[in-house]
Amino acid sequence: MAGWSLLQLTEFFSAITRADDVAVAARIAVQRTTEATDAEVAAVVCDAEVVASVGLGRAPDPAVFVGLRGGADVTTLPGIGPMHLAMLAMDRDTGARLIVARADEPFIAEERQMLQGMARVLGLALRGLRTLENERRLRREREQEADARLKLVQALAWRERLLETLLRVQRAANQHPPLGEALDAITGGARMLLDDVTAALVLRESGDPAALTVASLSGPPVDQDILVEVGRAAVVANRPVTEGRLSAVPVHIGDDVAGAFVLADHTAAEEGLRAEGGRADAGNDERRDVLAAFGEQASLALTGASTRAAVHAAHHDPLTRLPTRSLFLQRVHQMLAAAPRPGSAALLYLDLDLFKQVNDTLGHAAGDELLRRVAERLTGVVRASDMAARLGGDEFAIVLEPLAGRHEAGVIAQRLLEAIATPFDIGGRTVVTRASVGIAYNDHGHTADGLIEEADLAMYRAKKSMPGTYREFEPSMLDPAVRSVPG
Amino acid sequence: MDGHEQRWFGVGRSVLADPAEAGAEACRAALDGRPATLLIVFASPSHSTPAMAAAVHAAAGGSVLMVGCSTSGEFSAAGVGAGVVVNALGGAGFSAAVRAVPQGSTGLYEAGVTAASCLDDIDAEHRTVLLLGDGRSTDQQEMVRGAYATAGAAVPLIGGCAGDAMTQTGTWHFFSSGGDVQVLPNAVLGAAIGSTKPLGIGIAHGWHRVGEPMAVTHSEGGKIFELDGEPALDVYAQRTGCPPEVLADAGAFLMYAAVRPLGLARRTGEDIRIIFAADAEDRSISGLADTPEGALVWFMEADPDAIVAATAVAASAALEEIGGERPLGMLVFDCCVRTLALGERTGQSVDRLREILGPVPFSGFYTNGEIVRRPQAKGMHHLTVAALAVL
Numbered sequence: 001m002a003g004w005s006l007l008q009l010t011e012f013f014s015a016i017t018r019a020d021d022v023a024v025a026a027r028i029a030v031q032r033t034t035e036a037t038d039a040e041v042a043a044v045v046c047d048a049e050v051v052a053s054v055g056l057g058r059a060p061d062p063a064v065f066v067g068l069r070g071g072a073d074v075t076t077l078p079g080i081g082p083m084h085l086a087m088l089a090m091d092r093d094t095g096a097r098l099i100v101a102r103a104d105e106p107f108i109a110e111e112r113q114m115l116q117g118m119a120r121v122l123g124l125a126l127r128g129l130r131t132l133e134n135e136r137r138l139r140r141e142r143e144q145e146a147d148a149r150l151k152l153v154q155a156l157a158w159r160e161r162l163l164e165t166l167l168r169v170q171r172a173a174n175q176h177p178p179l180g181e182a183l184d185a186i187t188g189g190a191r192m193l194l195d196d197v198t199a200a201l202v203l204r205e206s207g208d209p210a211a212l213t214v215a216s217l218s219g220p221p222v223d224q225d226i227l228v229e230v231g232r233a234a235v236v237a238n239r240p241v242t243e244g245r246l247s248a249v250p251v252h253i254g255d256d257v258a259g260a261f262v263l264a265d266h267t268a269a270e271e272g273l274r275a276e277g278g279r280a281d282a283g284n285d286e287r288r289d290v291l292a293a294f295g296e297q298a299s300l301a302l303t304g305a306s307t308r309a310a311v312h313a314a315h316h317d318p319l320t321r322l323p324t325r326s327l328f329l330q331r332v333h334q335m336l337a338a339a340p341r342p343g344s345a346a347l348l349y350l351d352l353d354l355f356k357q358v359n360d361t362l363g364h365a366a367g368d369e370l371l372r373r374v375a376e377r378l379t380g381v382v383r384a385s386d387m388a389a390r391l392g393g394d395e396f397a398i399v400l401e402p403l404a405g406r407h408e409a410g411v412i413a414q415r416l417l418e419a420i421a422t423p424f425d426i427g428g429r430t431v432v433t434r435a436s437v438g439i440a441y442n443d444h445g446h447t448a449d450g451l452i453e454e455a456d457l458a459m460y461r462a463k464k465s466m467p468g469t470y471r472e473f474e475p476s477m478l479d480p481a482v483r484s485v486p487g
Numbered sequence: 488m489d490g491h492e493q494r495w496f497g498v499g500r501s502v503l504a505d506p507a508e509a510g511a512e513a514c515r516a517a518l519d520g521r522p523a524t525l526l527i528v529f530a531s532p533s534h535s536t537p538a539m540a541a542a543v544h545a546a547a548g549g550s551v552l553m554v555g556c557s558t559s560g561e562f563s564a565a566g567v568g569a570g571v572v573v574n575a576l577g578g579a580g581f582s583a584a585v586r587a588v589p590q591g592s593t594g595l596y597e598a599g600v601t602a603a604s605c606l607d608d609i610d611a612e613h614r615t616v617l618l619l620g621d622g623r624s625t626d627q628q629e630m631v632r633g634a635y636a637t638a639g640a641a642v643p644l645i646g647g648c649a650g651d652a653m654t655q656t657g658t659w660h661f662f663s664s665g666g667d668v669q670v671l672p673n674a675v676l677g678a679a680i681g682s683t684k685p686l687g688i689g690i691a692h693g694w695h696r697v698g699e700p701m702a703v704t705h706s707e708g709g710k711i712f713e714l715d716g717e718p719a720l721d722v723y724a725q726r727t728g729c730p731p732e733v734l735a736d737a738g739a740f741l742m743y744a745a746v747r748p749l750g751l752a753r754r755t756g757e758d759i760r761i762i763f764a765a766d767a768e769d770r771s772i773s774g775l776a777d778t779p780e781g782a783l784v785w786f787m788e789a790d791p792d793a794i795v796a797a798t799a800v801a802a803s804a805a806l807e808e809i810g811g812e813r814p815l816g817m818l819v820f821d822c823c824v825r826t827l828a829l830g831e832r833t834g835q836s837v838d839r840l841r842e843i844l845g846p847v848p849f850s851g852f853y854t855n856g857e858i859v860r861r862p863q864a865k866g867m868h869h870l871t872v873a874a875l876a877v878l
Contacts, residue, residue, distance in 0.1 A: 010780070010781035010782075011779045011781075011782070014779060027636075031632050031635075035865045035866075036754070037754060038754050038862060038865070040640035040862055041639075041640055054635065054636050054639075055635075055639050055640040056639050056640070057638070057639040057641075058600075058636065058637055060639075079639070079640075079641045080640050103640075103862060104862060111754075170781070171780060171781055327699075330697075330698060330699075331698075333697075334697065334698050334726065337697075337728060338725060338727060338728035
């Protein structure tokens with residue numbers, strides 16, 4: 001389901017950032033990851049120690065979790081039986097990992113991606129919390145140099161900024177902005193966290209997967225060829241790569257490599273060398289964290305956008321981009337359920353009068369283009385709260401809701417007729433068409449199909465009596481005798 | 488207890504006006520002269536008195552394990568009403584242990600940990616933990632999380648949160664670990680039930696999604712300020728067709744909104760969020776549980792037939808889990824808000840149970856939240872029916 005994993009990740013972020021010690025954060029992590037994936041068992045393992053687990057009772061044998069090796073997809077857990085496994089690294093160095101086990105089905109790519117995002121956030125949170133616990137201990141012991149304490153506090157503050165930035169980017173992505181904005185938020189977020197870097201996303205082009213282009217860039221300008229080159233290295237290797245002051249991680253749509261997230265470091269090389277060792281290491285750690293965390297964000301944003309695009313495509317006519325009949329029927333159904341006052345909404349049925357001639361004389365391509373352009377004009381005339389749909393062929397329908405009064409539907413119908421009667425320029429030729437419109441108003445006891453049928457009947461009468469005009473439905477039109485009489 | 492005695496499950500119900508008399512009558516009917524391993528008591532607020540709890544316990548001989556809670560109404564094969572229902576089980580092959588966590592003694596998570604620790608005391612091939620939550624605190628899911636941390640995946644959790652006849656005044660729990668009888672306000676109780684035969688659990692709600700999903704663009708806890716960037720109350724009123732006079736009247740809005748919930752996107756299906764209040768000042772709506780920012784929600788609808796049927800659907804699912812065999816008895820936890828949706832048809836859902844179960848004794852109560860924790864069901868549920876079949 002589109003957006004499902006992003007939502008779970010946001011909830012996870014919010015819960016983890018509320019924890020104020022390692023044990024609570026790890027406990028929340030095992031609870032939330034099992035709940036998010038309908039899994040039975042989860043554990044957080046750091047340094048051969050089970051920090052938290054759920055699903056095997058209060059004090060399971062740590063060896064059950066510690067002994068699990070990466071790469072295994074199935075294991076048998078005591079008291080439960082065979083289970084599908086997901087093991088996610090929480091960072092790159094320590095071997096700390098999040099283990100999730102589920103009985104019914106293997107974890108799909110989207111779930112693994114989400115769990116990897118959760119594991120990474122947990123890793124960052126635990127490091128921050130450990131720093132905090134260290135700081136507390138140091139303060140108690142009052143033995144350490146002020147300088148060391150300062151470094152810890154700085155490291156902690158930085159981790160908090162990283163988590164906050166990730167959370168902000170995550171929330172922004174959940175508002176489903178255009179993909180470009182979501183990607184800019186990711187490169188912008190990375191840029192804000194690190195001094196003196198350029199952050200970029202290079203992505204495969206849909207037409208030519210071999211070609212990579214820079215889709216988003218934040219920070220001082222960098223030669224795009226250089227960014228593409230290191231991005232390509234990460235894409236080809238399908239793992240993180242570092243070349244001098246450039247580093248890149250692959251980003252994915254589901255299981256497929258879609259491009260790379262690239263950081264270019266502008267800190268002068270000598271400066272890096274002169275800096276005392278500890279500080280330079282800290283800088284490297286920070287870059288690696290940002291690279292990994294924001295690369296995963298980019299993967300989630302791209303995967304989310306591609307599933308949303310698929311859902312959108314399923315509900316929209318590929319030619320005109322208008323909603324399909326099924327989506328339109330849903331809307332009419334909703335409107336009827338939600339608009340109890342008769343006449344507070346209307347349905348317009350619109351049929352082009354001269355479409356067949358266009359098709360026959362100019363060809364199907366011109367006919368298709370005319371339908372596209374008609375759809376554009378329809379959406380230009382109706383209001384944001386209305387919905388225009390293509391029901392098939394050259395037939396369109398529009399829900400008008402809300403209506404201040406019946407006259408308003410007539411006014412909008414007239415505007416539609418005028419918009420369509422204005423000549424079109426198609427392939428250098430002037431094409432003239434016109435439409436007939438039928439109007440039906442909601443009433444008690446209406447079904448969606450009934451309302452459409454009434455508007456269709458009114459349209460038919462308009463077409464028969466005076467093409468290029470609109471007519472409102474009247475109950476007499478239902479009379480079969482009247483139906484067959486023109487005018 | 489006689490080791491050769493057959494396992495049994497009994498239900499007694501009384502609507503006598505005097506709470507103690509009703510309790511004793513219901514208990515005697517449930518026991519029918521047999522010694523019980525565990526008593527499970529459901530009582531309406533009018534009958535949730537210390538005298539009732541003591542009378543039930545005494546009628547069972549005075550040294551029996553007992554858990555129970557107040558309700559928003561109880562039902563059994565004898566019908567729906569406000570009084571006392573006593574469930575009793577016993578015979579060789581059943582074992583039980585109980586825990587009580589008084590209100591305020593600990594956090595909700597720890598309350599769940601403690602309530603489920605009753606499992607420590609029993610060892611049986613088939614086990615479940617019956618949880619009776621307090622029904623008043625906001626984050627009952629934390630209690631279920633605590634219980635799951637103790638029980639693990641091998642032991643399912645089932646139960647409901649105590650009711651107060653929908654008065655929002657406070658709930659009561661009845662408890663005995665064999666000796667004294669306690670009546671505790673807003674507590675959390677756990678009862679581990681062990682059996683040599685399987686225990687089946689079923690769950691159903693009958694609501695379905697309508698229309699397209701919306702993103703929760705601004706919320707704090709259970710309060711939703713914006714849906715798809717628009718004031719949540721305006722979107723809610725428009726999509727459900729809520730008349731202005733209902734919006735202006737808090738009581739009327741509660742009745743209206745309680746049966747027009749939102750569904751929160753989950754891996755399989757959705758979590759139901761009951762909406763119970765509207766704030767005309769900040770155009771927000773409030774739900775009974777956390778609805779996080781960024782969440783994807785649907786409007787949920789149900790036709791009355793599906794709501795009536797949910798009880799029978801849950802019961803059938805529980806029966807299926809025990810291989811379709813005839814159970815000794817069944818316990819049902821049915822959301823009190825569903826009675827608002829059903830109105831005069833409330834009794835029909837019990838009729839349907841009777842049709843399915845025939846002579847099998849059963850009972851249930853109208854809950855402030857239903858509990859099922861096991862694969863595909865993550866804990867607290869709303870507008871839902873949960874059923875436990877005891878084979």
